[in-house]
Amino acid sequence: MTWDLPSPFVIDIQVEASSIDHYGHVNNAEYLRWVERASWTHSRHLGLSLEDYRALDRGMVVHRHELDYLAPAFEGEPLQLATWIVVCDGRLTLERRFQLCNVETSRTLLRAQTRFACIELSSGRPKRMPPRFVEVYGNAVASR
Template identity: 60%
Template sequence: MTWDLPDPFVIDLMVAADDIDGLGHANNAVYVTWLERCAWRHSQRLGLDLAEYRRLDRAMAVVRHEIDYLASAYEGEALEMGTWIVESDQRLKMDRCFQLVRPADGLTLLRARTTFVCIELSTGRPKRMPPEFVEGYGKALRRA
């Protein structure tokens, strides 16, 4: 597998019948769901699950998606989604990159970048990252 960056966090995906739109391929909205699933599983692996978010009264909320849809995915195909944390100010904002690959032919189907902002769950307002976020997400930050 050829990844854009080394050592991605990777999840396996299978294109289900419910993912297919009227044009016969995976609907674009499904790809966004896969981005969220991959980011969330990576956060959980870093020890930052929903219980921890609630305990800290903080969460990372999406403020921007940039998605390049490069090729279609079809029902029954096995896919792999990789993610990397590529930027963080360790105060409020963090960026992740994603790559969706079809292992059968090595083709990259999607590249994306998502910007997150730390919010206080109780108010929904932007709030500085707690030390646990700086530590957990910081460990995964790709250093240039």
């Protein structure tokens, strides 16, 4: 696969019938679910789970999603979704990029970007990232 950036974290996706919309291809909302799955899976891989978020009373919540749909995906197709952390300001925000490719054709089907903000889970208010977030996410920032 030709990825946009080096050293991606990649999840495999097999397009299921439940992902297909009335037009016969993957529903746009499904791509967003896959982006969320890749984000959580990558965070766990880096060593931060939902339990860690709760223990630290902090969470990274979506501030903005941008999804560019480049080509459709269809039932049964094997896909790979790559993600990179591209910005971690060490204070409040984190940005990820995503690239979804068809394994058989290597065609890029989607490019996306998500900006996250750190909040205190108990209040829902913006709060500075705890040192553990800065360490884990900051050390995972991709080189361009």
